[in-house]
Amino acid sequence: MSKNNRKGKNTSSSPSSLIGTRKESSLHRSLKYRYSGEGGSTETMVGEYVCDGITESGEFIEVQTGSFGPLKDKIQEISQKSKVRIIHPIIAQKYIELYDTDGRLIHRRISPQKGKVWNLFNVLIYAPKLPLLKNLTIELAVIDAIEKRVNDGSGSWRRKGVSIADRSLGAWHQSLILKKPRDYYRFIPFEKDEPFTVRNLAEKAELKNALSRKTIYVLEKMNLLERVGKQGKAFVYKRL
DSSP, X not given: OOSSOOOEETTOOSGGGGTTOTTOOHHHHHHHHHHXXXXXXXXXXXXXXXXXXXXXXXXXXXXXXXXXGGGHHHHHHHHTTSOEEEEEEEEEEEEEEEXXXXXXXXXXXXXXXXXXXXXXXXXXXXXXXXGGSTTEEEEEEXXXXXXXXXXXXXXXXXXXXXXEEEEEEEEEEEEEEEOSGGGGGGGOOSOTTOOBOHHHHHHHHTOOHHHHHHHHHHHHHTTSEEEEEEETTEEEEEEO
């Protein structure tokens, strides 16, 4: 979201309620309204920033589908004033719908990629100390999503020119609330004195080594584990 915008009520259809929303996906919009609630507002000013929303109880809402890096300054400022909740969707199952340029559905398929809550560390690695902020809650919304693609020839070469037109909310499964640093111990499936490596975590949690490495990096920055030695060429860690 950009700075210096006005806020708009959930129930408003005025131009001010549309500021900052023209490029948002249907998925982002659905989560923004879901978490702001019926008595809340969206596109809400706080200091020099605009938050996605604020609940009736006064908690600020920020929906973030990508890297947490751009949020560092914004969330630090907001959390000094009030409670703030970052909503990060975890797409457990993605349905891909391909349309032609006339809007006709060509086919629908299920993506082989399945998200898991550990994917949080793919985005948190760019702001590893963010969870240490007072008044911050990170909530993972585990959902299914529908991705609308259009065969218009102007998309990525990887998709052979197919463009991604929108993402929308499908099924809702559950949410995982991470409020305190200690809540992140769930991502260290080892006893306190049990040594482990990147590979050990990858095997136990069924992760790729790259994601396991990112997880350990973030948890180390959060002072939840420490490096205690080496096992061959691999570093060894223990939870604190």
